[in-house]
Amino acid sequence: MKLFDGHIHAGNNTQAGEIISFLDRIGGDYGLVLAADHGKWDDDNPDAVCSDEAVIRLVNEGGGRLYGLSSVSPYSEGGAGRKAEKAFAKGLKGLKIYPHGGFFPNDKRLYEAYELAQSKGYPVFIHTGMKAQRSQRMIYNNPIYIDDIAVDFPKLKIVIMHAAYPWTEEALVLSHLNKNVMVDLTFLDVLSYTYGRDLLAEVTKRFCKVLGSEKIIWGSEGEYLGLDAFRDDGISRVKNCLAEIMDFDFISQRDKENILYNNTLNLLGGNR
Numbered sequence: 001m002k003l004f005d006g007h008i009h010a011g012n013n014t015q016a017g018e019i020i021s022f023l024d025r026i027g028g029d030y031g032l033v034l035a036a037d038h039g040k041w042d043d044d045n046p047d048a049v050c051s052d053e054a055v056i057r058l059v060n061e062g063g064g065r066l067y068g069l070s071s072v073s074p075y076s077e078g079g080a081g082r083k084a085e086k087a088f089a090k091g092l093k094g095l096k097i098y099p100h101g102g103f104f105p106n107d108k109r110l111y112e113a114y115e116l117a118q119s120k121g122y123p124v125f126i127h128t129g130m131k132a133q134r135s136q137r138m139i140y141n142n143p144i145y146i147d148d149i150a151v152d153f154p155k156l157k158i159v160i161m162h163a164a165y166p167w168t169e170e171a172l173v174l175s176h177l178n179k180n181v182m183v184d185l186t187f188l189d190v191l192s193y194t195y196g197r198d199l200l201a202e203v204t205k206r207f208c209k210v211l212g213s214e215k216i217i218w219g220s221e222g223e224y225l226g227l228d229a230f231r232d233d234g235i236s237r238v239k240n241c242l243a244e245i246m247d248f249d250f251i252s253q254r255d256k257e258n259i260l261y262n263n264t265l266n267l268l269g270g271n272r
Ligand SMILES: [Zn+2]
Pocket: 007, 009, 221
């Protein structure tokens, strides 16, 4: 079965070969690399930044196996719209937003970038739920603000990352009520053992039943991050997560293909 990893972090100095090697080891065909602009929070945490330029370089050097998303915040230099425009002109295929850096995703300063993504048919991936570092603020990660964006941009494809845990109920309802909103399962395997609850299975089962597997995607996080909350066993964690999904007997083979490959490919243009 083909595999599209829809969530790979990188740093400004990450080499394309490192990500390709990672994909090979997890059995992945394609990977989506995410830039990281957390707004003002980045001023104190420069190691967490991944520039659009770095992602453009990774995509260009990835031998056709890497796609990339630009990252914008209300504090992006020159404005979020201008930054997105430049990134799209150089081949990035959508946006990644990190509200926990200190802004709400429905901030009007982001609307020009959303407008542009909508006009090009590019998706917007929005981090929701857990925060990555203690100094961030979870209030900004509540998915409820995404409803505003979904209504204001009815044709914009929006992905609620990490199923918004602990706000999974909100994520389910938001996606159910908005045709243009999807849900991502990345990191739920880690949250399952962190919080002693089988979240990956629970969310996959229920969300597939209510939303259909066409509205669900998966990613690994990649190898780059060293997050506080990340009890990372690296490759074995990712392989175990994939094996668990493949073993689910409550969804079909077609559902698995949608979640692990088709949906992410379609979101990004679907031409491979
Ligand atoms: Zn991530």
